[in-house]
Amino acid sequence: MTDAQETASAPAAQAPVQDSAPAPVPLLEPREGIPPVTATAEQLARVTEAFAAGSGPVAVDAERASGYRYGQRAYLVQLRRAGAGTALIDPVACPDLSGLDAALAGSEWVLHAATQDLPCLREIGMRPTRLFDTELAGRLAGFARVGLGAMVENVLGYALEKGHSAVDWSTRPLPEPWLRYAALDVELLVDLRDALEVELSRQGKLEWAQEEFAAIAAAAPPPPRKDPWRRTSGMHKVRRRRQMAVVRELWQARDAVARKRDVSPGKVLSDAAIVEAALAMPTSARALAALPGFGQRMGRRQLDQWHAAVERARALPEEELPQQSQATHGPPPPRAWADKDPAAAARLSAARAAVTERAEELNLPQENLLTPDTVRRLCWEPPAEITLESVSGALRALGAREWQIGQTAQLLRAALTVSA
Numbered sequence: 001m002t003d004a005q006e007t008a009s010a011p012a013a014q015a016p017v018q019d020s021a022p023a024p025v026p027l028l029e030p031r032e033g034i035p036p037v038t039a040t041a042e043q044l045a046r047v048t049e050a051f052a053a054g055s056g057p058v059a060v061d062a063e064r065a066s067g068y069r070y071g072q073r074a075y076l077v078q079l080r081r082a083g084a085g086t087a088l089i090d091p092v093a094c095p096d097l098s099g100l101d102a103a104l105a106g107s108e109w110v111l112h113a114a115t116q117d118l119p120c121l122r123e124i125g126m127r128p129t130r131l132f133d134t135e136l137a138g139r140l141a142g143f144a145r146v147g148l149g150a151m152v153e154n155v156l157g158y159a160l161e162k163g164h165s166a167v168d169w170s171t172r173p174l175p176e177p178w179l180r181y182a183a184l185d186v187e188l189l190v191d192l193r194d195a196l197e198v199e200l201s202r203q204g205k206l207e208w209a210q211e212e213f214a215a216i217a218a219a220a221p222p223p224p225r226k227d228p229w230r231r232t233s234g235m236h237k238v239r240r241r242r243q244m245a246v247v248r249e250l251w252q253a254r255d256a257v258a259r260k261r262d263v264s265p266g267k268v269l270s271d272a273a274i275v276e277a278a279l280a281m282p283t284s285a286r287a288l289a290a291l292p293g294f295g296q297r298m299g300r301r302q303l304d305q306w307h308a309a310v311e312r313a314r315a316l317p318e319e320e321l322p323q324q325s326q327a328t329h330g331p332p333p334p335r336a337w338a339d340k341d342p343a344a345a346a347r348l349s350a351a352r353a354a355v356t357e358r359a360e361e362l363n364l365p366q367e368n369l370l371t372p373d374t375v376r377r378l379c380w381e382p383p384a385e386i387t388l389e390s391v392s393g394a395l396r397a398l399g400a401r402e403w404q405i406g407q408t409a410q411l412l413r414a415a416l417t418v419s420a
Contacts, residue, residue, distance in 0.1 A: 024159040039093035052103035054084035059189035075169035098125030142363035233271040245313035246278040331380035350415035
């Protein structure tokens, strides 16, 4: 049987086992207490030795200072492993954890929402080759709530305290309650992994999850985003190209200041203020100061630098102004399909309905069965000859995993033959 022919033998939808249990037990202290923060080369060497000697999967988490500092670097790394206990590592004091990474080579890492933490871990030399993502496992198993606290509560019966998730983790020294919270985040991560493995196996989805985890571990870092200024909140209000140039110049000036000061760009100048300036096109620093987000506590020097950015945009020749939209290499927005290509619009409608129905049958989110982008690209440019093999090959070329192909290729082959 080929991967693309597995649909008929796929597991029936099964809700995760969630017995009616008593109220969750508050998890207040780590089993071995709060470990000291590892902040010297000597301490890191001892942690590395202990974790190399440990056994089984390694629970890993990282805390960032989103909204406080520039970028998404890690300000605390937490690990736990049988035989080694829990470690809290300060990656500011110990910025190179490649030695620890080497000591863990071949071990399975357990993370919750791995794609959020892997970029900042990669910056300090930590790159797993095998992993288990408890959030993604929860999605595939059909859990309605997949945050770490909800998963620990529903699966293991413990309540995690989540009050410090959005604090400024660049603070030094880190307060004891924060360290307790950080240690507890990895306290039960391996236990959660083991329970979810059992649940996925019960539902016949464990191999699917393993394919997903392997894809995450093997994925290359995403390329830098082109024209990140276009993601300024409120950008939809900006219609004219000259106004768009104001957004771009202010965004770039703000980014340079934020990077230099190592603070979140939003603390330097809000997105709302940037959009207000673009819409108003103020002709003087005084006029700029009258706009929301620029007046009162902002100093003259700051006002002058923002006004200079506006003036740069005003002085640009027409040919250097940004285009209304970025050039795209994929299909147009689906709302335009009916006019541009009615047949493609009909294929997309049929394909979406088929994928949605199959996802409901399997009790998992539609986007985890097959990403909406994959469905759109396939429907916009289907294979010249619509066969099970050609559709499977097209899905594979678009990055679909084998289990996804097995569950959707037959359905999509039928959808691609729909006429407008």
